[in-house]
Amino acid sequence: MxxxxxxxxxxxxxxxxxxxxxxxxxxxxxxxxxxxxxxxxxxxxxxxxxxxxxxxxxxxxxxxxxxxxxxxxxxxxxxxxxxxxxxxxxxxxxxxxxxxxxxxxxxxxxxxLAVSEAVDGAAKGCPVVFAVIIGTGCGAGIAIDGKAWTGNNAIAGEWGHNPLPWPSAEEIQIAPCWCGQVGCQETWISGTAFAHDHARHTGERINGEQIIAKMRAGDLSAQESFARYVNRLARALASVMNVLDPDAIVLGGGMSNVDEIYQALPSEIIRYTFTKPIATPVLKAMHGDxxxxxxxxxxxx
Ligand SMILES: [Zn+2]
CATH class of the missing domain: 3.30.420.40 (ATPase, nucleotide binding domain)
Structure with a gap:
């Protein structure tokens, strides 16, 4: 070739x-x-x-x-x-x-990202792959049989601009998103949103890496921020499961490097999916950058 x-x-x-x-x-x-x-x-x-x-x-x-x-x-x-x-x-x-x-x-x-990971990455051989880039923002893509699925209007995968499902009372106090809507998932589950949420709860303005370092050192407020983050990401992914039911979910971008996410997510996702158990793995992108x-x-x- x-x-x-x-x-x-x-x-x-x-x-x-x-x-x-x-x-x-x-x-x-x-x-x-x-x-x-x-x-x-x-x-x-x-x-x-x-x-x-x-x-x-x-x-x-x-x-x-x-x-x-x-x-x-x-x-x-x-x-x-x-x-x-x-x-x-x-x-x-x-x-x-x-x-x-x-x-x-x-x-x-x-x-x-979805195509790369479906062809020869973490989700190699999986027919339907949902891939998420979680960094400054939050984007997603779909690969079907190793090809990008863009949809009839090229908006397939713009899941970051769906509202966060099953919102708590706090989450109904919705924030504006740059896209013109309010309360988009991107405003809750991007790396930027993780830091904003921690600052809102603690008054402490530090970035995502610093929050994770504090969590690993045993800091309770950082652990709580991480738990809120994982729960929101799980809800957002459960809604994907209920629509697309992919063979694999792959995470890329800065937040995908936090290994604790992969331990915590599966049990949180099945709290929200319509049926259980869920066999779909959540995988870290193999090819990184x-x-x-x-x-x-x-x-x-
Ligand atoms: Zn938006």
């Missing part, structure tokens, strides 16, 4: 990789994202592709896969919902195809 080329176009960095179906990532490079200028983003992507071809002495591939925050609006073929806001409303796929001279596949970055770029490369197959 020919080497596949993938690009992860993130908010802070643009990463390129060559991926071999057997050996995995065989070449990687990255540059900072010029966040404030669309044309500079196009220039940076083209320069990375040229540099990769030159260094690896390979021809231009027939197709390149690119993972993006946000998605391609199927009605306009323009980007929408990206937190790199200069890309919104832009015909990124057409512009890159024109500049590069090859086919460009664009896909939401959480869908790329590389999942986005790997999944992008697999889009070309």
């Amino acid at each position: 020919q080497t596949m080329m993938g690009i992860d176009l993130g908010g802070t960095k643009i990463e390129i990789a060559l991926v071999d179906a057997i050996q995995g990532v065989i070449y990687k490079d990255r540059v900072p994202t010029p966040q404030h200028a669309y044309n500079a983003i196009l220039d940076a992507i083209c320069a990375l592709v040229d540099k990769t071809m030159g260094q690896q002495k390979i021809p231009l591939p027939q197709a390149i896969g690119i993972g993006i925050p946000g998605c391609l609006d199927p009605s306009t073929n323009r980007i929408r919902g990206s937190n790199t806001v200069v890309m919104n409303g832009k015909p990124l796929q057409q512009d890159l195809q024109h500049r590069l001279g090859c086919k460009v596949h664009l896909q939401n970055d959480a869908n790329c 590389s999942s986005g770029v790997r999944g992008a490369a697999w889009l070309t197959k």
